[in-house]
Amino acid sequence: MRKVIATIALVLAGSLSTMAQTTDDMDRIEVCKQNYHALFGGEALTGQGTDPEMMDILQKFIFGEVFRTGDLSLKQREMITCITLATMQTLPQLKAHAGAALNVGVTPEELREVMYLTAPFIGFPKMLNAVATVNEVFKERGISLPLEKQGTVTEETRHKTGKTIQDKLYPGGIASVMEGIPGDMGKDVEQFLTDYFFGEIYSRGALDLKTRELLGYCALATLEAENQLHSHYQGNIHAGNSPKTLAAAVIQCLPYIGFPAAIKALQIIKQEYAKSEK
Numbered sequence: 001m002r003k004v005i006a007t008i009a010l011v012l013a014g015s016l017s018t019m020a021q022t023t024d025d026m027d028r029i030e031v032c033k034q035n036y037h038a039l040f041g042g043e044a045l046t047g048q049g050t051d052p053e054m055m056d057i058l059q060k061f062i063f064g065e066v067f068r069t070g071d072l073s074l075k076q077r078e079m080i081t082c083i084t085l086a087t088m089q090t091l092p093q094l095k096a097h098a099g100a101a102l103n104v105g106v107t108p109e110e111l112r113e114v115m116y117l118t119a120p121f122i123g124f125p126k127m128l129n130a131v132a133t134v135n136e137v138f139k140e141r142g143i144s145l146p147l148e149k150q151g152t153v154t155e156e157t158r159h160k161t162g163k164t165i166q167d168k169l170y171p172g173g174i175a176s177v178m179e180g181i182p183g184d185m186g187k188d189v190e191q192f193l194t195d196y197f198f199g200e201i202y203s204r205g206a207l208d209l210k211t212r213e214l215l216g217y218c219a220l221a222t223l224e225a226e227n228q229l230h231s232h233y234q235g236n237i238h239a240g241n242s243p244k245t246l247a248a249a250v251i252q253c254l255p256y257i258g259f260p261a262a263i264k265a266l267q268i269i270k271q272e273y274a275k276s277e278k
Contacts (some may be wrong), residue, residue, distance in 0.1 A: 109150060110207055112131070122219070152204060158200055222253060234272070
């Protein structure tokens with residue numbers, strides 16, 4: 001009788017172990033399905049298409065694991081994803097995620113500002129590619145263009161406004177970096193940064209400064225712009241983002257930019273955080 005009881009106990013222990021593992025797997029799968037449906041309105045993990053195995057890996061990892069790492073809302077995650085895809089110029093994926101962003105509460109004005117924000121990081125031609133892609137989504141959704149204007153500066157105020165924002169985020173500017181440029185043209189670049197980057201782009205409406213700095217960090221992580229990642233860490237802290245939020249944002253970028261670029265950015269966050277703790 002004791003042998004029978006012992007055997008039953010072993011069987012039950014094995015079943016519970018299997019159930020616990022299955023529950024963990026189901027948690028990831030259910031989170032994936034819920035997030036995917038919220039974003040795209042369809043069903044994940046259908047096993048359909050030309051590459052069902054890879055889609056299964058992709059969807060479980062992105063929507064079942066990465067999307068629950070760190071304390072970010074779905075709205076924040078989609079804005080991060082959109083600026084990352086725009087920076088990479090992966091326009092078909094940007095189009096899909098632009099629609100997803102609208103589905104989870106990103107307004108058309110906010111989404112347009114995310115695209116406009118890429119200009120100082122990747123240049124105007126690539127920014128225009130991204131804007132055109134997002135505009136396709138707006139048209140398909142019946143959203144009238146152009147959207148409401150968000151500019152807040154004039155020719156007379158752009159410099160003062162830009163300097164105020166720059167001094168808040170980056171006291172001292174980039175004067176030391178621009179010293180020694182032939183023809184003393186470094187001063188021109190300094191002024192471009194103040195007047196255009198901070199004065200005309202960062203001062204616009206729809207997105208607050210805190211969000212702009214966070215999204216800018218994601219663009220820089222995508223570009224693997226090491227020097228700027230160090231300085232923009234401090235800019236993010238001054239804007240009110242925590243090191244934890246920065247790390248979560250970079251991890252949100254990871255499935256799109258890959259491990260090497262994400263780990264580089266995370267190492268920089270780690271280094272800068274360690275300095276502040278001394």
